[in-house]
Amino acid sequence: MACCSADSIERARKILDQIPGRATGAYSHSQGIKGLRDTIAAAIEARDGFPADPNDIFMTDGASPAVHMMMQLLIRSEKDGILCPIPQYPLYCASIALHGGTLVPYYLDEATGWGLEVSELKKQLQEAKSNGITVRALVVINPGNPTGQVLAEENQKAIVEFCKEEGLVLLADEVYQENVYVPEKKFHSFKKVARSMGYGEKDIHLVSFQSVSKGYYGECGKRGGYMEVTGFGADVREHIYKLASVNLCSNITGQILASPVMSPPKVGDKSYESYIAERDGILSSLARRAKTLEDAFNKLEGITCNKAEGAMYLFPRINLPKKAIKAAEEVKTAPDLFYCRRLLNETGIVFVPGSGFGQVPGTWHFRCTILPQEEKIPAIVTRLTDYHKRFMDEFRD
Amino acid sequence: MACCSADSIERARKILDQIPGRATGAYSHSQGIKGLRDTIAAAIEARDGFPADPNDIFMTDGASPAVHMMMQLLIRSEKDGILCPIPQYPLYCASIALHGGTLVPYYLDEATGWGLEVSELKKQLQEAKSNGITVRALVVINPGNPTGQVLAEENQKAIVEFCKEEGLVLLADEVYQENVYVPEKKFHSFKKVARSMGYGEKDIHLVSFQSVSKGYYGECGKRGGYMEVTGFGADVREHIYKLASVNLCSNITGQILASPVMSPPKVGDKSYESYIAERDGILSSLARRAKTLEDAFNKLEGITCNKAEGAMYLFPRINLPKKAIKAAEEVKTAPDLFYCRRLLNETGIVFVPGSGFGQVPGTWHFRCTILPQEEKIPAIVTRLTDYHKRFMDEFRD
Structure with a gap:
């Protein structure tokens, strides 16, 4: 015991x-x-x-x-x-x-x-x-x-x-x-x-x-x-x-x-301190991951990202070049799906296209969770940034 | 271990x-x-x-x-x-x-x-x-x-x-x-x-x-x-x-x-014998309980019960006296529910009225599980038999 x-x-x-x-x-x-x-x-x-x-x-x-x-x-x-x-x-x-x-x-x-x-x-x-x-x-x-x-x-x-x-x-x-x-x-x-x-x-x-x-x-x-x-x-x-x-x-x-x-452990319970340490450790790590990803998105050309105040997601907006939208249409794919599928194929990173959640017509987004292990986030940001640059170089209007 | x-x-x-x-x-x-x-x-x-x-x-x-x-x-x-x-x-x-x-x-x-x-x-x-x-x-x-x-x-x-x-x-x-x-x-x-x-x-x-x-x-x-x-x-x-x-x-x-x-334990597995013993013990006990209850129902005046070949239930038919049906109608209750509710109140035994499962109109049944512990079944049979006699004595046409 x-x-x-x-x-x-x-x-x-x-x-x-x-x-x-x-x-x-x-x-x-x-x-x-x-x-x-x-x-x-x-x-x-x-x-x-x-x-x-x-x-x-x-x-x-x-x-x-x-x-x-x-x-x-x-x-x-x-x-x-x-x-x-x-x-x-x-x-x-x-x-x-x-x-x-x-x-x-x-x-x-x-x-x-x-x-x-x-x-x-x-x-x-x-x-x-x-x-x-x-x-x-x-x-x-x-x-x-x-x-x-x-x-x-x-x-x-x-x-x-x-x-x-x-x-x-x-x-x-x-x-x-x-x-x-x-x-x-x-x-x-x-x-x-x-x-x-x-x-x-x-x-x-x-x-x-x-x-x-x-x-x-x-x-x-x-x-x-x-x-x-x-x-x-x-x-x-x-x-x-x-x-x-x-x-x-x-x-x-x-x-x-x-x-x-x-009804988690209360003050005075023997497990209280380890509970608080674990809880706060997880939540503050999630907060850091959210901030790191938010900052990374906001540095990318054509992407704007609101603050992740809560939950487990960011929902950045991507201003896709006309050329990318045309390329997506040619393969009968929604433009946000086109971006996300290429991302998955080239980097292994999964974003869910905004069309899965609904968005103002003519705007494009994707959902990104903040759940990957914290130590993996910098490498993810690098892979994403490289991918995004290549994507924009290929499709920039 | x-x-x-x-x-x-x-x-x-x-x-x-x-x-x-x-x-x-x-x-x-x-x-x-x-x-x-x-x-x-x-x-x-x-x-x-x-x-x-x-x-x-x-x-x-x-x-x-x-x-x-x-x-x-x-x-x-x-x-x-x-x-x-x-x-x-x-x-x-x-x-x-x-x-x-x-x-x-x-x-x-x-x-x-x-x-x-x-x-x-x-x-x-x-x-x-x-x-x-x-x-x-x-x-x-x-x-x-x-x-x-x-x-x-x-x-x-x-x-x-x-x-x-x-x-x-x-x-x-x-x-x-x-x-x-x-x-x-x-x-x-x-x-x-x-x-x-x-x-x-x-x-x-x-x-x-x-x-x-x-x-x-x-x-x-x-x-x-x-x-x-x-x-x-x-x-x-x-x-x-x-x-x-x-x-x-x-x-x-x-x-x-x-x-x-x-995919339970197989022949040759160390736990095979204890598994078989437990499985067969439970299933043969359920079979005995089913038979005991079936026989008990078939001894009761106005009740006929088919063989419990499988599953966990008996669904006996009860030929309710006209007087009982009338008494049920007077309290705006389905006759099978009338019988089952009195049984519950007088003995603590729960049967589910047939009207909960559907039945040929004009016939009355109830569902009885075979799940009570085996050693409790004889006492249940006695309580049920006594109740049924009292019920019939009160309502027999």
Whole structure:
């Protein structure tokens, strides 16, 4: 037992005691093991300073099935619309398409660091309405994927106000809540923001998605996650529970992991210091990687890159020469894909073309993660820089 | 290491080596880890005596998400129908409803031990067609849930022939493949049956669902499973892969478990004998429990129970007295639920009313699992018998 601190062993025992029969191989309650939901609700309370109810927690195999459940619930026909950011993590457009709804896009403003303007939300909502679409919900990804921005609290308040006024369900993708890299920004959950504005359970429909796949833990293969569903009546919750019960329960290993993710070692625990050292080590390294890559992109001809405030990505814009766009068209390939595929073939570096996430028509981007090991980043920057120079030399107008 | 045999440790190492980076916390290929799919495909080949392709395997969080994926793929509108057994495990009706399709019921014949008659399939198919429904697939659960029958090979051949003739996708729920309790019956996969009839990849569309939740392993909380998809072109498989990739991958712990479930210790392995002893101990105990409960039901006034040939359930029929039906109606409760709820309240025994699975109108049933510990079964039988007598004394016509 030398490998584990006394508090870790104690925590493992406590978790086992929370599982009926201490059996990790049995089905659980379809919302997830009650004791684990108690821990998570207490952790949300500690994070936000406002009450959280374990009965509002639905544990899921990662955040994706939770998003599907909400789309299933919200979308009745192609006349139902969901406001989604562009660019966006493509789970949302896929889930809306699978459930037969209509994606109502709103554009993040690249010029203001991928800002989310309420005027843009209003404009898109009006346009959707005039096309006969009933907009049911607003998806906000904060910190942003693929854009890496962290919303300011004032901005979040305006978004909450907008959802309340328009009667929209606010679907808050908060899976990157631990991934904030700049001192001037902090993560605030939308629930905390709404409650701090005085809006309670009856004032706003709010769903927050969380996952064990991100943060400093990154246990994505374990498929753990949950959603906290507030502001709905008992009848709606009954429907969500019914949906959850069709698949019996989420995997218990993933459920268990969500407990220390939300409730890590505390001051006074023997493992606290090593936990903090590891957590801060990972997060500060991610912050350095983000900065190094951001600076590298901004040095490249025709590329501009916003600050990576959070999440795990940069989404630089590339001003592709006309000659490159023509060459791409000749091989029937989107210009951003053309750039990324050549990069992959020549250097082994993988960027995801912006067309996979959506972008303002006529602009080109790509998503780059900040996840490669820190010591490999300088070599990646060199390979990328060399590639980009060759590319521009070949295609510069 | 005294607790594990050398071959178990070797197997664990081999599985770790099959996982890229030996990382159980990372996302995998969206179909599941290739090395594990190789093991599973080889095990299917060994089971059936016909080739299996690891690229046909899609690993999923239990069998349920695999069923949803196929329904998602098959159902375009409410004009698309899926032939489903009645009684049936309600995942199927739920999934068809969620995907907006039409359930086309076919009745299992209680008089012949829940037999699956092709004449009944043909009749229901014709009726659906005449109602403007395009029937796309046939669901067969073998061994049956909730009915516990095991199909005879000749019967399976007729079903394969029917699907081939009518161009239906055969969705074979084979999660109870290890759970066969009578010497006169054996499990045959539908793929083996189809291939033994000379039907190859191009002749029949066939999907087999498997899970780590059943058999003698029963690790249902781990949410492991897979489907083997054969007889579709590359274009359809591409769509299934796209669907799988929306949720990234199934949980790695569940994926790992599917490997020993399909490829347990072999003759010559040090753990072989203890494995066989444990497996046979569990399965023969389940067989004894099934027989004890079956006999007990058949002794009760007004109850008849078919043989539990396989799976984990009995589905006895109860001839409820008119007085009981009237009493149930007075409290606005289905008569089978009325019986089961009183049983629960008076004895703590849980039976699921037949109305949860479907039954011939005017007949009443309940599903009883054979899973309680063997030593508890006699006391359960006594409590049930006493309850049933009291119930009949109160309501006998």
